[in-house]
Amino acid sequence: MDQPMLAHYIDGRAWAPAEPRVGDVYNPATGEVARQVALAATGDVERVVASAANAAPAWAATSLAKRTQVLFKFRELLSARADEVAALITGEHGKVLSDARGEVIRGLEVAEFACGIPHLLKGSYSANASTDVDVYSLRQPLGVCAVISPFNFPAMVPLWFVPIAIACGNAVVLKPSEKDPSAANLIAQLWTEAGLPDGVLNVVHGDKEAVDALLNHPDVASVSFVGSTPIAKYVYETATANGKRVQALGGAKNHMLVLPDADLDLAADAAVNAGFGSAGERCMAISALVAVEPVADELIAKIRERMAGLRTGDGTRGTDMGPLVTGAHRDKVTAYVAAGSDAGADLVVDGRDGTFDGSDTGFWLGPTLFDRVTPEMSIYRDEIFGPVLSVVRVASYDEGVALINANPYGNGTAIFTNDGGAARRFQNEATVGMIGINVPIPVPVAYYSFGGWKDSLFGDTHAHGTEGVHFFTRGKVVTSRWLDPSHGGINLGFPQT
């Protein structure tokens, strides 16, 4: 098969070694191989990191005014070409065009936040902290920062990190998912067009070999990883053992707790949007709906009504939900549907029976709803990452919160209620990093930080917002004395006055 091949992006242009190992990139709506992508060998990663290390010092020394000009220009270019990036995402990930555009816009918001870097990097200054001694703080870049991203947000997740790392004066090596790699190259090209010096952002494509080369490279100062929990844990353990600063965001199982006093129409809309948007391939998707009795029957009836109107099909045709990312992933999700049914859950809507607006060979599975799911079933326990919503019935608020808190994941959760006191208790009691109150997908805006608890994040620092600025810089405190006329004197004690 003779397919076009996506190359790495280094020093402001595409580059690939003569005969690289390659991976297939599918169009999930047709099931066909759309292109191939170069998969970096360790030596290729060496070259990419060397380019970034070479570019980093001059970029770190570039004034805030000049860095900000590049950021503003990048923001304008990305905004102008958002539809182009979205089309690439739909063509490789499968999510519908409006949703692909939405993720570009959420990423763009981080670039907008990073435009305020002169303010964000301001240190503090204490005049005359001791007699004639001034003390002040600086934050300085780390050097070369690696960003390793998952398939489900090929633009937004890289943009959680890249603009802030660059704004802070670092050089970045981005390793996107090999399943949908094209958006990363276009975004890198826009940075070059915005005036970013060559080498400050390089993109290296690849799989485990490329990731391992980054985790073990002595010139890589930090790793920002987003992906499944086992790989996040591996990345965290390997890179911290190598002395790197690491934030490794993992998988999720997000619960939506519906109390009896909730607006059930609002809750049903939210469950459908958050359960089936992007075919459930969102780390903040709702996959477990916890209904506090007696609402389950009425809520499920409303959800079924809404599911009946959903159109699954090719994301370029104005459908509501697209295909799954690969055939292997679709088969894995389908196997979970069979397992849930075998385990005794009520299969209320079976997505395997769906009709699909698209090619017969697309990676289809329709929205699927289970009722009477119990915590020991694999459809509850595991992150399925597909359009499968499980209803768990509980008798009380306390039982619902206990279930959520017993779950090893802690990315996002939501409560639906009209009782402010219950919502307030929930925000304090849930052991989860991002809480929605009558909001099913509480992804924080760019100037707050995104991150989960427990098995959903390894490391301390969340993504973007001020925590992002903190992650991509390290602090320094300067104690200075300028005397006129200069004089010294011997005193072996700490200065106290």
Ligand code: NAD
């Ligand atoms: P993944 O873990 O398979 O891949 C993530 C990255 O790791 C990719 O760049 C991939 O090339 C690389 N990788 C894969 N296998 C590897 C290995 N054995 N060793 C080293 N690197 C490896 O995840 P995915 O399937 O691309 O993305 C979906 C997962 O990401 C879900 O679990 C989802 O919850 C999670 N996710 C989490 C967040 C969050 O913010 N917590 C956001 C988006 C996605």
